Amino acid sequence: MAGGIPARQRDLRAQGRRTVERLLDAGLRTFRRLGYPATRVDDIVRAARTSHGTFYLYFASKEDLLGALALDCAQQMEDLAASLGPIGPGPDGRAELERWLRGFTAVYRRYGPVIRAWSESQVGDAELAAIGTRSLRAITAKLVERIGQAAPAPGIDPEPAAFAAVAMLERFNYFALSRRLGFDDEDVVTTLATILHAGMFGAAARRRGG
Amino acid sequence: MAGGIPARQRDLRAQGRRTVERLLDAGLRTFRRLGYPATRVDDIVRAARTSHGTFYLYFASKEDLLGALALDCAQQMEDLAASLGPIGPGPDGRAELERWLRGFTAVYRRYGPVIRAWSESQVGDAELAAIGTRSLRAITAKLVERIGQAAPAPGIDPEPAAFAAVAMLERFNYFALSRRLGFDDEDVVTTLATILHAGMFGAAARRRGG
Amino acid sequence: MAGGIPARQRDLRAQGRRTVERLLDAGLRTFRRLGYPATRVDDIVRAARTSHGTFYLYFASKEDLLGALALDCAQQMEDLAASLGPIGPGPDGRAELERWLRGFTAVYRRYGPVIRAWSESQVGDAELAAIGTRSLRAITAKLVERIGQAAPAPGIDPEPAAFAAVAMLERFNYFALSRRLGFDDEDVVTTLATILHAGMFGAAARRRGG
Amino acid sequence: MAGGIPARQRDLRAQGRRTVERLLDAGLRTFRRLGYPATRVDDIVRAARTSHGTFYLYFASKEDLLGALALDCAQQMEDLAASLGPIGPGPDGRAELERWLRGFTAVYRRYGPVIRAWSESQVGDAELAAIGTRSLRAITAKLVERIGQAAPAPGIDPEPAAFAAVAMLERFNYFALSRRLGFDDEDVVTTLATILHAGMFGAAARRRGG
DNA sequence: GATGAATGAGATTTCATTCAT
DNA sequence: TATGAATGAAATCTCATTCAT
16 A cells, blocks of 8 residues: 555655555545545544644645545455456356455445545546546446346346446445445345346246246 | 525515525536535536625525525425336336336436435535435335335345335436436436336246247 | 614605614614624614615614714713702712712613713714713713712812712613623612712711711 | 633644734734724734634634633632732721732733623623623622621622722723823722722721821 | 615635645 | 644635615
8 A cells, every 4th residue: 555646756664654554544534434525634634643744744635645545446446346257147156246246345345435536526636537437447347248148138238237237336335334224234245146136137036936 | 496594584575586596506507517515605606697695695505505405306306206106017117117217317317416415425414414315215115115016036125125226226327427428318217227127027027028 | 863864864754764763773772782893784674674775774884873872872961961960968969869870870771882882992983982972071070070069088089080980880880781780770779879979978978987 | 821722622832832822912902902893803813923824723713712811811800809808997908909909900901802892792602701700700709708898888788889899990990091081000090999998988097097 | 665685895714735843 | 754833725604785676
């Protein structure tokens, strides 16, 4: 985990790296609590138990800190996209889907605020926005691929279906985290897996009914 | 369409009501363009071609204006929820679903910025958040009812499924509006209708249709 | 009771005169409640159940309304000053003092806020301030005269004593009105009469003790 | 001398404490020059040769600064109240009274604007008003005690007499400071001491002295 | 004669960022 | 490396006064 622009122009020692870490953590926690736009640098430094001066020693701005978090997040999103194996109609496919959704939910639980800052257009910086777009595209592309392989119901185009799936994943996770819906992580995973698997292999999954 | 707190404490004439209307419209347009948190009161009054003084004659703050829009939106959302008829597996059910989604998409196209300001933790005011929660609940409750009547695939619990559906509706509409995905309103409606109908009656619908 | 500058430039009919009266009353009440500087024109027109437009039909400004009240007050103060008869050491003198203090207390009860706006330098307008100074001077001059006639204790100069007396009258009345000291008007009059009479004729009044 | 609410939530270093001091001083000077209600934060920061940003680093508002001054003032007032020794009819008592009035006059010369902001209904904050009431009460209670010990003229109740005395002290000092009455501090002290001592021991003091 | 609408200058307050220690 | 202090541009909000009906 690197820091922001100023941090990368110096070589940090152990203490400096610890401070960067504290600031990144505090930033993420505060973005989660208040949302990115409403977060003030003061909130972050207070959460990190440090000072304004120190903040600007490692980050050029609030957006720079978001950028550093975004890089981490993008890495994890792309790893996640790559890790989605083929999904078959049977229990193995269903298990693979669950495994993958568990990963997604974990990443979302951590990086949700960053993902939302991306998806709402709350980021001025073009480069930063591009990182977000690329991450979501990676997920979507892989889903398109897997949905296409699954031979979905007639009339369902893999591409819009993939977008719809990502939309559902993102927001459902958000609802589950932010509202008190009474779902824990495992409920989220199970629910989404059931719905997605049914959506992809409705006929097969409902063999019992056919 | 009432104004904000100060407006409700006086009795407006036609001119005043027109100004309120202009400000609400300008607010909505500006929230759409810049997002709620990034919008300045100055942006709103410029869009409404009026002055700061006038703004505060009718609204106590930017948040107060959001609240007034939220009341309108909540009304429409609850009307919309009430209007969802039973969804059968046949073409009639599919048509009803499309009709309803057309309504949802229209409301979202208008009030999307308000809905997002609700759902993101961008609003401090508890009362306002409660309005949002109530709307969401109204939609979800009706969906739960309709999904329950549709005898969904085994393993699918109507309640989480309804939440997932609302999540998908909201975010997919947002993606379609904000990114250039190349979908027009009718594409959005068709796509969502197809997915939801398949999700509710996948096997049956396909068997009958296929 | 005339109105402000604009009112004096027109000739008012019954309705207009009633409105002026309502505004003067409302002004006085509001100055009493909030103090002159903190009172907004809006507070006055609300108390008078009329509008901003109407206010400026009769008064040029908030200060103009204060000025109109000040003229009334000054008239009463000067009448009051003129009415202070000689104060002898006996019960008649004491009764005269009480009578006069009863008048002062009544005027203060009504015009206290105006008197305080004068005595604190809260009035920008020089002419207005001059009216206040003249009123207080009238009172003080008469007191100097009466104290001089009373042959006060050695070492007591009538002029500073008169200032001290006015100071006491003004502030004691104010304390009694604003704090809950548990004094009613008659208590105030009795207390002040006792103290002033003792101050003027200590030896004589305390004959009993001598 | 602590600062306002924001200052108490951080730990200040020497430089910060100096700035607080500068702001308190500037505030007091400006309140004296313009009166509390007419003073703008801008006037204060100009007098303190600093910026708006800095002001709000240490004080939440103009009223908060008044509150900090009020605490200082209340402390001094209560010390002053405690320091009033027994007042006898002889020259020692008179000297003690003068000594104490010299103290009162000095505090009033410094904190007059604060005391007046208290006593006029210019302060919304209840806590602040309470501080003022407490100080007033401390002074009055001690005066009641001393007047009671002095065996005053018959018909004079120590409690209202004490209020009247405080009223006179406050306003006479104010007149002397604000109008050009031609009194210097020592004249004020002598005049008040003469009047009060005569008021407490009029007959006796005169008989002995005359 | 009365009213609500509108204004804009000016006051207050915030906060990202730079500075000095 | 760390910190609190300082800044000022920009945002929010107020309110005496004028305007149009």
